Amino acid sequence: MKSTNSIRSIIIASSLGTLIEWYDFFIFGSLAVVISTKFFPQGNQTVAFLSTLATFAAGFVVRPFGALFFGRLGDLIGRKYTFMVTLLLMGGSTFLIGCVPNYATIGYWAPLLVLILRLLQGLALGGEYGGAATYVAEYSPSSERGFWTSWIQITGAAGLFISLIVILITRNILGTTSFEDWGWRIPFWISIIMVIISFFIRRNMEESPVYSKIKAEGKVSKNPLKESFGNRYNFKFVLVALFGVTMGQGVVCYTGQFYALSFIGKVCGVVNQQTDSIMAIALLATTPFYIVFGGLSDKIGRKQIMMFGILLAIIAYRPIYSEIFSNTECSKKIEITEKRKTKITSFPIEGSASRLIQTTVTTSFYTDGTTMELIKKDTLLSNGIVKENKEIKKSITLNNTSYWTIVLLVFIQLLFVTMVYGPIAVFLVELFPAKIRYTSMSLPYHIGNGVFGGLLPTVATYLVTTAKSENNPEWYLNGLWYPIIIGAVCFVIGMIFLNKTNNKTED
Amino acid sequence: MNTLKKYSGIVWIVMGIAVGYFNIIIMGIPKFQTGKQDDLVFGIVNMFVLTPIVVGGLLIFGYYALKGEYADEKV
Numbered sequence: 001m002k003s004t005n006s007i008r009s010i011i012i013a014s015s016l017g018t019l020i021e022w023y024d025f026f027i028f029g030s031l032a033v034v035i036s037t038k039f040f041p042q043g044n045q046t047v048a049f050l051s052t053l054a055t056f057a058a059g060f061v062v063r064p065f066g067a068l069f070f071g072r073l074g075d076l077i078g079r080k081y082t083f084m085v086t087l088l089l090m091g092g093s094t095f096l097i098g099c100v101p102n103y104a105t106i107g108y109w110a111p112l113l114v115l116i117l118r119l120l121q122g123l124a125l126g127g128e129y130g131g132a133a134t135y136v137a138e139y140s141p142s143s144e145r146g147f148w149t150s151w152i153q154i155t156g157a158a159g160l161f162i163s164l165i166v167i168l169i170t171r172n173i174l175g176t177t178s179f180e181d182w183g184w185r186i187p188f189w190i191s192i193i194m195v196i197i198s199f200f201i202r203r204n205m206e207e208s209p210v211y212s213k214i215k216a217e218g219k220v221s222k223n224p225l226k227e228s229f230g231n232r233y234n235f236k237f238v239l240v241a242l243f244g245v246t247m248g249q250g251v252v253c254y255t256g257q258f259y260a261l262s263f264i265g266k267v268c269g270v271v272n273q274q275t276d277s278i279m280a281i282a283l284l285a286t287t288p289f290y291i292v293f294g295g296l297s298d299k300i301g302r303k304q305i306m307m308f309g310i311l312l313a314i315i316a317y318r319p320i321y322s323e324i325f326s327n328t329e330c331s332k333k334i335e336i337t338e339k340r341k342t343k344i345t346s347f348p349i350e351g352s353a354s355r356l357i358q359t360t361v362t363t364s365f366y367t368d369g370t371t372m373e374l375i376k377k378d379t380l381l382s383n384g385i386v387k388e389n390k391e392i393k394k395s396i397t398l399n400n401t402s403y404w405t406i407v408l409l410v411f412i413q414l415l416f417v418t419m420v421y422g423p424i425a426v427f428l429v430e431l432f433p434a435k436i437r438y439t440s441m442s443l444p445y446h447i448g449n450g451v452f453g454g455l456l457p458t459v460a461t462y463l464v465t466t467a468k469s470e471n472n473p474e475w476y477l478n479g480l481w482y483p484i485i486i487g488a489v490c491f492v493i494g495m496i497f498l499n500k501t502n503n504k505t506e507d
Numbered sequence: 508m509n510t511l512k513k514y515s516g517i518v519w520i521v522m523g524i525a526v527g528y529f530n531i532i533i534m535g536i537p538k539f540q541t542g543k544q545d546d547l548v549f550g551i552v553n554m555f556v557l558t559p560i561v562v563g564g565l566l567i568f569g570y571y572a573l574k575g576e577y578a579d580e581k582v
Contacts (some may be wrong), residue, residue: 239568
């Protein structure tokens with residue numbers, strides 16, 4: 001067994017690469033709102049946003065295929081070489097997304113190229129995570145496996161956190177106009193530097209001791225896919241892992257990390273800088289809890305912690321999101337009407353000198369320090385008639401109290417993420433035997449996360465938009481039905497079917 | 508617990524069928540007929556990604572449970 005020092009260096013080397021892959025993957029999600037205006041036809045903001053989310057979701061949907069392809073490779077040729085390939089594939093795709101010209105320049109080639117690169121990112125991530133989790137777990141002593149693998153679990157939140165920080169810094173340095181014009185490409189380009197560094201660190205790592213042992217003994221699986229999914233005994237564990245854990249974990253994680261971001265920014269209309277910083281602070285504050293719950297799972301078991309996290313999430317989501325919304329709702333605040341400002345500007349539409357776009361910006365100030373900007377863009381026809389646009393963009397700058405209240409609320413729902421996500425790598429590793437572990441654990445993880453979790457923003461945005469158009473009084477909470485229902489089904493299955501001890505590790 | 512695991516198999520099979528009906532008949536096909544692009548995106552994701560995984564997975568899972576594959580002595 002390796003000493004604590006060598007485990008530390010293994011954790012650092014493998015976590016760094018995984019962190020970069022998560023950064024690469026999340027940078028697209030964090031910039032979804034800006035990207036929707038660059039690569040998709042303009043005119044209908046909701047369609048553009050949904051199309052981007054669909055592209056974003058496409059990256060998730062192919063993750064299970066990456067899990068199958070690279071998982072098989074990892075069980076056939078080894079963990080180390082496989083996650084070297086995934087690292088390079090991810091880094092290259094991310095860098096190239098930052099180089100694709102806009103829709104205005106190359107037309108439909110733009111969304112097509114972005115979609116292809118996004119699919120490659122999804123494939124790479126599908127192969128990366130299972131490899132890193134397996135690699136670290138196979139180096140760790142069995143009594144501390146939850147603690148050590150939880151470091152890999154941090155990389156997801158850390159990747160999202162770093163992506164938000166890089167965006168915040170870039171936006172602040174360049175200013176909003178330059179950032180939205182071309183500066184959004186910088187976070188994609190930065191990735192290539194990090195990938196090169198990580199590649200050289202990983203190159204010097206040794207193969208996992210467990211894999212080396214089964215290879216030396218000639219016990220390597222000849223057909224990992226068949227042994228994983230064609231064998232009923234193993235396949236039933238794949239199903240229980242999917243429906244009893246990863247499905248719920250996927251929706252809890254993506255509600256906490258992505259839907260919260262989309263809800264505060266798009267549904268509540270809070271300005272980008274505040275939305276990003278709220279998420280960044282809450283993510284940073286919850287990071288140590290991945291280790292806490294991973295370590296605790298070594299003492300009291302994986303199942304209890306993960307199931308309790310899912311239960312808390314499904315009970316608390318509606319009150320938490322209702323409170324976030326009420327903190328940003330200006331109709332309940334008192335406006336200082338004498339301070340209200342209205343600014344009207346107009347400029348000609350490209351290719352039509354006789355028609356103008358008239359932009360009306362109304363800024364309202366409230367007694368509690370909140371500021372709200374309403375931006376309305378109408379078309380001014382040559383005969384003087386104004387063709388009104390029903391879409392009004394709301395932009396709210398929160399006061400200090402509301403800001404920190406929302407940070408606290410986001411922190412609480414991210415705690416549920418740490419409870420479910422901290423122990424899951426070790427749980428999955430221990431559920432399957434070493435010779436088919438990479439393949440078997442990767443598929444349920446990436447279906448749970450990639451499909452159930454990855455589709456959450458698309459489905460939830462659709463549910464909110466539909467409820468709003470039907471004048472549902474609680475339209476803003478409707479998106480939560482998706483994680484609540486899936487989480488509840490997962491909780492019931494997990495409580496009945498998961499065993500407290502189901503350890504198939506051979507080391 | 509073994510009895511509960513076994514007979515809950517019926518619940519998962521019924522749930523699989525119900526999700527299939529809801530996702531295809533109520534939330535699937537009608538979305539392709541509205542002519543709205545956002546309905547189309549949602550319809551595609553729902554019909555061709557979520558539904559096959561949820562329905563297929565729940566039916567097999569329910570069948571295994573009903574057959575007693577998850578009984579304590581078999582896991």
